Amino acid sequence: MDIKYELDKLLKLVEKPARYIGREMGEIVKDKETVDCRFCFAFPDTYEIGMSYMGLQILYYVVNKEENLSCERIFAPGLDMEELMRARNIPLFTLETKTPIAEMDMIGFTLQYEMSFTNILNMLDLGGIPLLASERSDDMPLICAGGPCACNPEPLADFIDFFMIGDGEELLPEMIKRWGEFKKTGGSKEDFLKSTCGITGIYVPKFYEPVYNEDGTVKEIKKLYSDAPDTVKRCIIDDIDHAFFPKEILVPLIETVHDRAVVETMRGCTRGCRFCQAGMIYRPIRERSAETAEDIALSQLAYSGNDELSLLSLSTSDYSEFKPLILRLIDKCREENFSISLPSLRLDNFSFTVLEELQEGRRSGLTFAPEAGTQRLRDVINKNITEDDIYGAVRKALELGWSSVKLYFMMGLPTETYEDLDGIAEISKNIRELFFEVTGGKGAGRFKVTASVANFVPKPHTPFQWEPQDSPESFNKKHLYLRGKMKIKGVTFNYHDTLTSSYEALFARGDRKTGKALFAAFKHGCKFDGWTEHFDPKKWQEALKEADIDISFYTERRRSELEIFPWDVIDMGVSKEFLLREKKRAEQALTTPDCRYGCVGCGISKLTDCPFGGVLANE
Amino acid sequence: MNRKFIIFFEKSGYIKYISHLDMMRLFNRVIRKCSIKLAYSQGFNPHPKMSFALPLALGYTGKNEILEIETAEDYKTAFILSSLNRAMPDGISIKDVQEDRGERGNKTIASAVYAGEYIAEIPLVDDASAKLGNITKKTAAFLSQPIIVAEKLQRKTGKILEIDIKPLIDTLTAVIIDNKFIMTTIVAQGSTATLSPELLLTVFCKFIGLDFERSEVEMTRTQILYH
Ligand code: SF4
Numbered sequence: 001m002d003i004k005y006e007l008d009k010l011l012k013l014v015e016k017p018a019r020y021i022g023r024e025m026g027e028i029v030k031d032k033e034t035v036d037c038r039f040c041f042a043f044p045d046t047y048e049i050g051m052s053y054m055g056l057q058i059l060y061y062v063v064n065k066e067e068n069l070s071c072e073r074i075f076a077p078g079l080d081m082e083e084l085m086r087a088r089n090i091p092l093f094t095l096e097t098k099t100p101i102a103e104m105d106m107i108g109f110t111l112q113y114e115m116s117f118t119n120i121l122n123m124l125d126l127g128g129i130p131l132l133a134s135e136r137s138d139d140m141p142l143i144c145a146g147g148p149c150a151c152n153p154e155p156l157a158d159f160i161d162f163f164m165i166g167d168g169e170e171l172l173p174e175m176i177k178r179w180g181e182f183k184k185t186g187g188s189k190e191d192f193l194k195s196t197c198g199i200t201g202i203y204v205p206k207f208y209e210p211v212y213n214e215d216g217t218v219k220e221i222k223k224l225y226s227d228a229p230d231t232v233k234r235c236i237i238d239d240i241d242h243a244f245f246p247k248e249i250l251v252p253l254i255e256t257v258h259d260r261a262v263v264e265t266m267r268g269c270t271r272g273c274r275f276c277q278a279g280m281i282y283r284p285i286r287e288r289s290a291e292t293a294e295d296i297a298l299s300q301l302a303y304s305g306n307d308e309l310s311l312l313s314l315s316t317s318d319y320s321e322f323k324p325l326i327l328r329l330i331d332k333c334r335e336e337n338f339s340i341s342l343p344s345l346r347l348d349n350f351s352f353t354v355l356e357e358l359q360e361g362r363r364s365g366l367t368f369a370p371e372a373g374t375q376r377l378r379d380v381i382n383k384n385i386t387e388d389d390i391y392g393a394v395r396k397a398l399e400l401g402w403s404s405v406k407l408y409f410m411m412g413l414p415t416e417t418y419e420d421l422d423g424i425a426e427i428s429k430n431i432r433e434l435f436f437e438v439t440g441g442k443g444a445g446r447f448k449v450t451a452s453v454a455n456f457v458p459k460p461h462t463p464f465q466w467e468p469q470d471s472p473e474s475f476n477k478k479h480l481y482l483r484g485k486m487k488i489k490g491v492t493f494n495y496h497d498t499l500t501s502s503y504e505a506l507f508a509r510g511d512r513k514t515g516k517a518l519f520a521a522f523k524h525g526c527k528f529d530g531w532t533e534h535f536d537p538k539k540w541q542e543a544l545k546e547a548d549i550d551i552s553f554y555t556e557r558r559r560s561e562l563e564i565f566p567w568d569v570i571d572m573g574v575s576k577e578f579l580l581r582e583k584k585r586a587e588q589a590l591t592t593p594d595c596r597y598g599c600v601g602c603g604i605s606k607l608t609d610c611p612f613g614g615v616l617a618n619e
Numbered sequence: 620m621n622r623k624f625i626i627f628f629e630k631s632g633y634i635k636y637i638s639h640l641d642m643m644r645l646f647n648r649v650i651r652k653c654s655i656k657l658a659y660s661q662g663f664n665p666h667p668k669m670s671f672a673l674p675l676a677l678g679y680t681g682k683n684e685i686l687e688i689e690t691a692e693d694y695k696t697a698f699i700l701s702s703l704n705r706a707m708p709d710g711i712s713i714k715d716v717q718e719d720r721g722e723r724g725n726k727t728i729a730s731a732v733y734a735g736e737y738i739a740e741i742p743l744v745d746d747a748s749a750k751l752g753n754i755t756k757k758t759a760a761f762l763s764q765p766i767i768v769a770e771k772l773q774r775k776t777g778k779i780l781e782i783d784i785k786p787l788i789d790t791l792t793a794v795i796i797d798n799k800f801i802m803t804t805i806v807a808q809g810s811t812a813t814l815s816p817e818l819l820l821t822v823f824c825k826f827i828g829l830d831f832e833r834s835e836v837e838m839t840r841t842q843i844l845y846h
Contacts, residue, residue, distance in 0.1 A: 011636050012678050012834040018641065021633035025649075025708045253637045253645060253708070305652030305706075 003090050004098055010090065014081045018254045019047035022073070022095030025251040025304065028060075029096045030070040037180030039063055039071045039172075040094055040104040040141070044119035045112075045530070047075040051250065052257040054264065054312060055110060055147070055168070061246040062169045069176050072096040072104070076119045076528070077126070085126060092126040101127035106142045106179055108172065109160075111149035114507035115500060115530035117156060120145075121522040124159070131519065133161050133206065138189050142179055146172070150203075151281050152460040152567035155510040155518060157205035162193060165201045165570055166235035167267075169244050175202070197228045201235025204228065208569060210512055216553055218511065218564045231571040236608045240267055240286045247299035251306070260308035260341070261300035263293050265325070269314040270596040270612060274382045274586050275371070275413065277459040278314055280579075281572045283602060284610035290321035294328055301338055309333070310341045317346040318596070330357050347393035356400060365450075366397045369408040372416075373423020379589040380415050382582070387427065394431050398438040404448040405431055411478055411495070412456040412470035414586060421478060424451060425485035432490050444490070451486065452494040453479075455501035459508050460567045461574060463582035466559040469505045471552070472498045497532050503540065505555040511566035514554065516547035575603030621658050623689050623719035624699060625728065630681040634710030639674040645711070646686060653702040658689040672728040673735060673808060673843050676817075680839040687719065687727055728845050734789055735808040736842035737816040741800045741824075741831045748795045750828070757827045758793050769822045784822065787814035791823070800829060805844065 011017040022029075032038060041059060043050030050056060056073070063071035072094035077085065085092070091100040101107055101123075109120050121131050124143070130136045133143065145156060146164035153163040164171050175196070182192045193204045207228035213219045223230070237243050245264065252259065268285040269278065288296075297309050309329070313319055326340075333340055340358050345351050347366070370385055372378045378385065394405060409424050428451045435447050455475055458464045470478070475498040486493035507514060520543035521529075528534035544551055559565075561580060568576070578601060585592055592600050596612055604610055630642070637645070647667060650657060657667040672685035696716040703713045723731060751757075761767070767785040772778075789805035802823065806814040816838065824831060 009832075009834040011633075012836075017636035017678070018638075021636050023633045023709050025706070027708070251648070253634065254641050255644070302652070305648035305650075307651065 003093055003100065006088060006090055007093070007098060010081065010084050010088070013084060015078060016047075016254060019075065019078065020081065020095065021253075024253055026248050027096065027250060028064045028071070030064070032070070032097065032099070034068075035070045035180075036068045037070075037105045037176045037183070038099075038103075039069060039176045040101055040107045041071055041073050042101075042107050042109045042120075042123060043073070043075050044109055044116040044123060045076055045528070046078065047252075048254070048256040050075045051252045052259075053110070053112065054262045057246050057249050057262075058169055058244065059108075059172055060250065061248065062244045063173050063176060065244075066173055066177065069173060069180065070096075072099070074101060074107075074123065076116075076123055079528075079534075082122075082126065091128045092123055102129050102140060104141045105183065106144065106176055108164075109143075109145040109147075111145050111147035111156075113530055114149055114155075114504045115535075117507060117518055118522050118526045118529055120156070121159065121518060122527045125522070131159055131522070133159060136161075136189075142189060142192070144175070148277065148281065149508075151277070151570055151572055152509065153203060153205065153570065154210075154512050154566040155507045155514045157512050158515045158519075160205065161189065162196065163203040163205070164235070165203055165232055165572070167201075167237040167243075168235075170237060171199075171201050171235045174199075194225060194227065197225070200233050203232040203570065210566060212511075212513075216513075217559075218566055218568075220564065221566075221569050231569055233571045233607060234281075234573050236573065238286065238608055240264070241288045241292050245288070245292075245296050247296055248303045249300055251304045258310070259306065260310050261297060261304060261306045261338075262310050262312050263297045263300070264288065264312045265293050265316070265319045265322070266313040269318070270594050271315065271318075271384060272382050272582070272592050272595060272600070272602075273371075273384075274380075274463040274582055275410065275456060275459070277462050280461050280574045280602075282314065283574060283604040284608065285318075285596075285612065287320060290325040290328070293321075293325055294332075297329065298332065301336065307338045308341060309338055310343065312343070314344065315346070316342050316344050317348070317351055323350065326354055330354070333358075347389075347397075352393075352396060352400070365404040365406045365448075366394065366402050367406045367408070368393070370427065371408065371410050372413055373409065373420045373425075373427060376589055377413060377416060377420045377423070379591050380586050381410075381413055382586070382591050384591065384594065387430075390427065391430065391434060394434055395438060398435055403443065403446050404450070407431075407449065407451045409451060409453045410456045411453050411482070412475060414456075414464060414467045415589075418478075418481065421482050422485060424453065424482060425488065427451075428486065428491045428493075429488050432488060435490075447490060448492065449488075449490060450492045450494065452496075453482065454496045455498060457501055457505045457508055460565065461570075461572045461579070463579045463586060465509065465565065465579065466561065466563075466583055468558045469502070469555045471556050472502055475501070497535070499537050499540075500529065500532065500535050502551060502555050503529065506549075506551050509554055509565070509567075513547070514549060517543050517549045520544075520546040571607070573602075573604040573607040575606070578602045620693055621689055621691060622693055623687065623721075624694075624696065625717045625719050626686040626688065626699070626703070626713060627715040627717075628681075628684050628686065628711060628713045630675065630684055630711055632710035634708065635678055635680050638677045639671070642671065642675075643669070645708075649703060649706045650688070652706050653699075655694060655699065655702070656691040658691045670727070670729055672845065673732050675840060676838070678838065680837070682839060682841045683714070683843065684840070685728055685843055687729065723846075728843075730810065731845040732809040732843055733807065733811075733846060734805050734844040735816070735840055736803070736805045736844065738839045738841055739802045739804075739816060739820050740837040740839075741829070741835055743795065743798050743800055745798075747829070748798060748800075751795070751800075754793045754795060754800075754827065758791060761823060761826045762788070762791060767822060769818050771818065784814050784819065787812055788819065791819070793823070793827075800831075805842075808843075 207225040209222045211219045268282045524539040659665040668689035675681045700716045766783040787807040791804045
């Protein structure tokens with residue numbers, strides 16, 4: 001089907017038509033006749049969000065650099081575009097060649113956020129592809145998914161043919177290549193999926209079947225194909241210094257969320273914050289050398305003409321070569337006139353020097369994530385930051401003339417009391433007071449403190465995977481309480497919508513039964529649920545009812561230590577024993593030190609070599 | 620030494636769907652990528668000295684668009700032409716680069732623009748062309764009206780105003796070729812008086828009795844005219 005003529009008409013009617021055209025610098029368009037397997041990278045949110053995601057850039061080039069493979073892109077179309085496409089029977093098409101996605105060989109969704117799950121179903125539907133894997137014939141593309149949310153793939157198990165768990169830059173091209181070769185032999189999807197069972201990181205949901213207890217918990221996970229692995233081990237790239245990272249990037253023609261060159265300096269984190277899934281599922285720490293990182297950064301800047309560079313990792317200053325790298329980059333940025341942004345920087349003396357150098361008078365905000373309002377609760381979550389750290393850094397920043405402080409907290413953490421909430425107000429107030437102490441009140445009108453409070457969502461593969469989430473009523477009560485407490489002059493208080501957090505929690509720890517709710521929600525027209533303005537609680541309630549799902553069973557229930565979890569079939573490397581040990585230490589408000597300075601036995605060393613130890617793990 | 624250059628380029632294909640603002644960002648980025656140093660304006664918020672002679676509406680193809688730049692260093696026109704062409708995404712092609720040696724005094728082309736030439740194409744359904752009759756005659760009749768009234772929405776008040784657009788039309792012809800209705804026109808554009816070719820198309824097609832959907836119109840600007 002040639003949709004180009006019809007498309008041209010649509011583009012004249014929609015908002016931001018450039019979302020649908022491709023043609024960016026860096027785009028790779030291959031003739032379908034010259035490739036063995038055509039892959040479609042699917043980002044289940046808008047173009048502007050998807051194009052700001054570094055993973056897309058990596059995978060796009062890692063696939064396209066193979067001569068006989070191609071990678072094209074799709075995003076979730078805006079509502080106006082979707083309406084027109086449906087009305088005029090135009091199927092979802094790739095940006096590169098405007099090919100209807102049903103004609104592609106393989107489609108891979110990236111799972112960054114639970115609330116984008118309905119968009120996945122909607123995109124398949126827009127492509128004329130049956131949603132249920134069991135209803136898709138062999139001539140339909142193979143549908144796969146990967147990314148952080150794949151660590152509990154169960155809510156999507158009915159819709160996806162196979163999941164890729166872990167690092168994708170080697171696994172994805174490998175799978176595409178295999179499928180291309182397999183297709184040539186005329187083999188069936190079923191046989192192909194069977195043939196992939198030995199590959200580290202591949203989870204084929206149809207080869208497993210959860211059996212449930214009467215109370216709804218998992219009794220056992222039955223294997224339906226004997227060669228399928230008992231647990232699927234995460235795919236880990238040991239040496240990221242030599243792993244592929246793009247020097248050329250796709251440069252959007254329209255403004256996106258982030259428009260900058262990005263280089264990943266480090267994967268993994270050793271701090272061990274107990275609520276943080278990323279800190280658990282990306283272990284162990286793997287670093288890119290400063291030379292490689294610099295080379296990538298400068299090449300990307302030269303290629304794209306970007307004037308901003310960002311270093312990417314879970315904790316910028318933990319990167320062992322941070323100092324030499326940033327000093328060299330600072331020299332370069334003077335010469336070549338680009339700016340550098342450093343997310344998740346720890347504010348020690350060196351960082352201040354760096355920030356002062358980088359900002360030269362244009363001081364933006366200082367950012368802290370204490371996550372909890374009291375030392376007790378910070379110990380529970382193992383967030384290693386003290387009030388002295390915060391006030392010390394704020395004092396220093398004020399002396400240097402900074403004029404705003406941003407604070408990030410979480411609400412509803414395990415063991416939280418109203419005292420902990422008072423602590424959030426306390427810290428905000430103290431920073432205000434510190435300002436008057438340091439500056440004598442000069443410029444008080446300009447000085448701003450912003451405190452943002454997110455709702456805690458217990459995530460699988462973390463020490464809090466057993467914990468209940470606050471009920472929506474409890475969240476609302478706490479929000480109201482804190483709103484009263486936060487009526488402080490010069491302090492802005494933001495908090496997150498309650499209901500979307502409950503649904504996020506539902507799917508974070510959902511089982512296959514929750515997939516029925518997703519399906520029903522899609523039928524009711526739910527999409528873009530992560531956007532408060534699109535989230536429709538009424539439709540969702542209907543969907544839950546139809547799927548016979550009691551949301552509190554998933555969100556508010558405290559799980560027993562013996563419970564088999566739906567995601568136990570996925571082995572992320574960090575052991576359940578370690579997580580349980582951490583959960584128990586949390587209950588006693590005992591901290592666990594950063595394992596960079598001594599292994600604490602997380603278990604990852606069973607899957608790979610950990611540069612920092614792993615001794616304890618084998619005990 | 621600062622230099623001024625005039626860059627002539629084409630904008631066609633899918634890239635016609637990026638806005639004027641995006642075009643600014645794109646050129647800025649590509650010029651930077653080519654290591655061409657632009658001059659910056661003085662003042663509190665310096666910005667690169669670069670401007671399009673006449674913004675092109677989103678969705679229009681531009682055959683002969685004009686960008687004026689001022690560089691902080693000396694460059695050969697051939698260098699600018701070839702390096703920009705190499706770096707530009709599909710759909711933007713640089714046709715010519717000329718050095719502006721001050722022939723118009725210190726005036727920019729942007730301030731000297733007085734008109735634009737446009738071609739509007741509308742595909743016709745099978746019997747439409749027969750129904751339309753003699754287009755040439757109808758065009759002549761259209762143009763010989765004492766005044767040509769168009770309705771224009773006044774942004775500020777939200778009121779619909781009636782204006783006479785006749786003085787703003789320089790030339791207008793229409794033909795049907797290959798079952799396509801093609802209107803070619805030169806209309807006033809610039810700082811003193813401006814007529815949108817789409818507004819003219821609407822009024823004209825109403826006069827000759829041609830119904831069309833906005834999304835079917837292919838608009839191309841073939842020329843920017845300046846003193
Ligand atoms: S094996 Fe030990 S040192 Fe390595 S990440 Fe796990 S706890 Fe930390």
